[in-house]
Amino acid sequence: MKAYIRFSILPLAAIFLLFNSGNVFGQADSYVTISGVVKDAQTREVINFASVSVSGTDIGTVTNSEGEFTLKISNTLNAKSIEISHLSYLNKSFKIEEYLGDEKVFFLEPHVFQLKEVNVVPDDAKAIVKMAFERISTNYSEKPNMMTGFYRETIRQRHDYLSISEALIDIYKAPYTGYLNDQVKILKGRNGRNVKKADTLLVQLQGGPNVSLLLDIVKNTDLSIGLNDLDNYAFELSNFANVDDKLNYVISFKPIAVKSEPLYIGKLYINQESMGITMAEFTLDLNDQEKAANMFVQKKPMGLLFLPTNTSYMVTYKEQNGKYYLNYVRIELKFKCDWKRRWFKNNYTIISEVAVTDRKEDKITRFANQDQFKTNMILADKIQSFTDANFWEDYNIIEPEQSIQSAIKKFTKSMKNK
Structure with a gap:
């Protein structure tokens, strides 16, 4: 016999608890892969949930909770760089040709606004x-x-x-x-x-x-x-x-x-x-x-x-x-x-x-x-x-x-x- 519980996370969404008493790019090698970890350039701490995208396009992903990502880029895009951004860091571009191969480390510089930068x-x-x-x-x-x-x-x-x-x-x-x-x-x-x-x-x-x-x-x-x-x-x-x-x-x-x-x-x-x-x-x-x-x-x-x-x-x-x-x-x-x-x-x-x-x-x-x-x-x-x-x-x-x-x-x- 099974009974269940239902929980809403948000309207129209629910969790059920049950108690039991008893191809995008086509052919292979038609893309290049960039992978690695994103870190703070000063503290060397990983940066999670950073946005990683092919520059000038809507193609991208995010870093996981450990700062890691893998991005597959179709050769048909003829892309030259990727861009990484995150809250309170300066956006930075990285040349694809320099980051191919084994996993790399991508450093972002933190940026804290000074009050003098705020006009009003x-x-x-x-x-x-x-x-x-x-x-x-x-x-x-x-x-x-x-x-x-x-x-x-x-x-x-x-x-x-x-x-x-x-x-x-x-x-x-x-x-x-x-x-x-x-x-x-x-x-x-x-x-x-x-x-x-x-x-x-x-x-x-x-x-x-x-x-x-x-x-x-x-x-x-x-x-x-x-x-x-x-x-x-x-x-x-x-x-x-x-x-x-x-x-x-x-x-x-x-x-x-x-x-x-x-x-x-x-x-x-x-x-x-x-x-x-x-x-x-x-x-x-x-x-x-x-x-x-x-x-x-x-x-x-x-x-x-x-x-x-x-x-x-x-x-x-x-x-x-x-x-x-x-x-x-x-x-x-x-x-x-x-x-x-x-x-x-x-x-x-x-x-x-x-x-x-x-x-x-x-x-x-x-x-x-x-x-x-x-x-x-x-x-x-x-x-x-x-x-x-x-x-x-x-x-x-x-x-x-x-x-x-x-x-x-x-x-x-x-x-x-x-």
Whole structure:
């Protein structure tokens, strides 16, 4: 007999907990590969989630949490350099011909704005945010785009991976004006599960990459953090930052209204000249843990306690030809599950991320209904198991961390032994 619990991460997204009582480039060698680690030029510390792209194009990826990346570049592009950028660092170009071969180290110089570089220091942070949202139609695309992306979700019980799901996806990115929703189509994917570890409690994420798209706070002001009603929050100009070599306001926000569901605490990065939102980092307000838990839990068996302990959300945008486009989204949720009157208590972590690796804006059409990955679907149930170490071939992906690489090897070996 199985009972299940359902938790919402965001509207239209859910986690299921089940209790068990019993080709882009064509031919091979038609591309070159650049790989390595990005580090701070002064401290030599790794820089995670940096944007890495082929100069002058929309082709790219991001560094993982260990600062590592691999970028595959088609020879047909005749590309000469790549560009690496990150919050509070100077953008830097690297010649491709000088970084071929073994993994290299790419150093970025930190840049902290001095107050003398700021011409005007505004005293109304809320007015800055309001202006940023008023300029959405100017700063973001008013026509649909077709994006290629790489999506990964991992589910851990303490330090053990219960599931790793990865997929190459097409994203129909609807215009930022109007009411059309974004769409996702799975092109290719794979999944590995630690069934033995998951015998007692099986955790699954519903919605997959659709959850990530909801974190586009510019498009989904009402479905994400509730910035459609600015009166819910107090805003403060807390700092300045360098984003893509341009001055950005750093606007901190925290809830001041009391709602039936908890609100969010975080930061918005807004370009001083264009007033475009370039980045957002935020977390769910967990001060009222019962209210926060009720936000996640939709249905659960009697006797199971669910407690969210930490949430972390990040979304970044990349400017190209005067418009900002979705670049990277990351979600991390930590929670505890505890059965009353039973010797059963565990900590879980779910991480999902999507990196946009290419973009087109010509002859774009929406996906047919049967081709869409729906918000009520579970990615792990729609893709194949790990069997091939070279599964991604020529595609650009987010380089897996060492712990994920080890888990993938175990999953692949397990499937081959069956």
